[in-house]
Amino acid sequence: MHDLPARLPGAQRNLLLKHLPEPRMLCTMRSVKLLPGTAFFTGRRSFAAGVSKEAEPLKKLVYISQSNDVFTNLALEDWLYKQGDFKNSRALLLWRNSPCVVVGRHQNPWVEANADFCAEKRIPIARRNSGGGTVYHDLGNLNCTFFTSRDEYDRKANLEMIRTAVWDTYGLDLVVNKRDDIEWRGQKVSGTAAKLGRDVAYHHCTVLVHSDRSMLQKALRTGGVKGGYESKATISVPAKTACLREAEPSARVSDVMNAIGRVFLQNPIEDKHGNTVPSEAGGYQLLNPSDYWFPGLGSTRRDLASWDWVYGKTPNFSFxxxxxxxxxxxxxxxxxxxxxxxxxxxxxxxxxxxxxxxxxxxxxxxxxxxxxxxxxxxxxxxxxxxxxxxxxxxxxxxxxxxxxxxxxxxxxxxxxxxxxxxxxxxxxxxxxxxxxxxxxxxxxxxxxx
Structure with missing residues (x-):
């Protein structure tokens, strides 16, 4: 008997049963079919389908969050990082947020964000778990999070995938600089940060497709510490930014999302010695970030949205x-x-x-x-x-x-x-x-x- 969520409407359950091979499980109400051997996480269940562990190739999956809330997406990212087993799989999470400012784990939000402007425009300020500098998100920006085992962490390979995807789609020649930013004609279109754990690591980055750069400039403070602050907190490095649409007027987030996902699934995987690793593409998976599918995610979201986290975790400073x-x-x-x-x-x-x-x-x-x-x-x-x-x-x-x-x-x-x-x-x-x-x-x- 197929183990499908009881909340699915009957017609949708029948349609999914028709296309899914045995064994199978769904992570959301709109998931695509899974290949045998696919390992992924439903929150309530985790499984590997139909292939013995010894013979199992490395699985590759693309997750797409259905939420545009920054705190929910950061909670989802944290949930996958803590609950996922990436020894025999790799995952790419693609997500977008409504307008918000996201500071790095070791930054001072009063220094990095224009608090008055953000309050006036009701732009939330969030703190992520990774290091790095402050970024502005809106629906014209695509966020990419690459999950791997700690041993297989390779941010340069991830950035090269994004560069290749943009070249294949729009013919734009992007460059990865020494700071691991992606640039177009010397202007930054992608910033990068990472979190490295004992067994699991993730690297995430932004891709400015058609963000509102005027809002970006108003929401962020640039040029280092201002207004009498003294602190050892990480200071963002200001850079000129550009959106892909400025170089290619037809650029859309959906196209960039599809292109990066396609390259991620199709590209061969090499280990740290340069040897090709057998892998299998598991397709795209739409995620509904909720407690039903990811137990405890709501609690994590509340913690990430709290004053104690956003402001209380600021490194000591004087003003x-x-x-x-x-x-x-x-x-x-x-x-x-x-x-x-x-x-x-x-x-x-x-x-x-x-x-x-x-x-x-x-x-x-x-x-x-x-x-x-x-x-x-x-x-x-x-x-x-x-x-x-x-x-x-x-x-x-x-x-x-x-x-x-x-x-x-x-x-x-x-x-x-x-x-x-x-x-x-x-x-x-x-x-x-x-x-x-x-x-x-x-x-x-x-x-x-």
Whole structure:
């Protein structure tokens, strides 16, 4: 009796039974037929069909994810990596995501991604398990993950397959550079990263087919560490990018997907000594990444989408900014004693949480000035964001300005609260704190001499 999922409609079950050889099993509702000897993973069952292990050639399978959710696809990739047995098989997972930013395992998302822009456009930021730099994904980009045993890991061979597939389809002469990026006329069309385990390894890469490069440029920060960050986190190397459609207007993701899958299945496999290994193509397999087929995948997805993973796994770092703040009022109503002080604030961050605040007064603050910085000191134990520090400084500024006698003609007009403190933010902050500070006074404070 054929062991098919009970959830399949009767007509579809009959159609699949007609085309599948014995023995057989399906991984999704739209799987193609399997060849004898095919080894693959359903989540609930794993099997090898009809060929003894001793005589079994190396099996090759192409998996295509039916999800466009970045966290689901990263969870699927992780599931295959942990559950798959690739001693006698090789697999290629092809997947696409809706717009998102994906940082490397050892990167700082606040450095790599434009968090404000991503939040405005509802672009999720994800952290993958592999190293390497930050990438932008959308439906115009194809992701390829090559699964092998650790001993047979060969990223250059994988990149050569992609290069060959594009040449065969569009006649475009791509080049694999020394960094294992794929380029067209010196512009990057594919970036690469990998995860190497004790027994299993995977190499994954992007292929920019017709991505929205304007969104890519806005969603990513380029040019290295910015805004006062100090860290040992991996920094992305900026590069000029290009899409295949810029070279070939007819380029489509579906065509590139088919071409890479075809080359993967048809190309002979060589071991690390250059000897050809007997292999057998198992065809394409559409995967429905769900707990039904892959038990535990939903839990993995939740972990990958959590703050603790995306931000909490950031390598330790510090973040510093210098502000010009009004001195505290210890001079009575004598406007000549008022002025500004340059203060550098540093937040030390571990696991995404502020663990220490450091305040350096670059010139003499008044005797009571330290107490006015209590808002900054209180950040310890909070989740880090750049705006967390800005808000604390705004509260400090608001408190200090309340201390000035109204109508004084001191040198507070030279006060510069820093690049992120604006008229609107100061007024909003004062209104939240029920501060009677008038808008004219805010304008005077924000006017630089």
């Amino acid at each position: 510093s900014r210098t502000y010009s703040l009004p001195k505290a009022h210890n001079a009575g109503n004598n406007p000549q004693e008022h002025g500004i002080a340059s203060v550098t604030v540093t937040l030390h961050v571990t696991n995404g949480m502020v663990t220490e605040t450091e305040i350096k007064e670059n010139d003499s603050f008044s005797q009571t000035g330290g107490s006015d910085l209590m808002h900054i000191s209180a950040l310890k134990g909070q989740r880090f964001t750049e705006h967390l520090l800005d808000a604390a400084v705004q509260r400090t500024v608001s408190a200090a300005m309340n201390a000035y006698p109204r109508g004084s003609s001191g040198n507070h007009r030279a006060f510069s609260p820093g690049p992120r403190l604006t008229q609107r933010s100061l007024i909003m902050e004062s209104e939240r704190n029920h501060d009677p500070m008038d808008r004219e006074y805010v304008n005077s404070i924000l006017t630089c001499a």
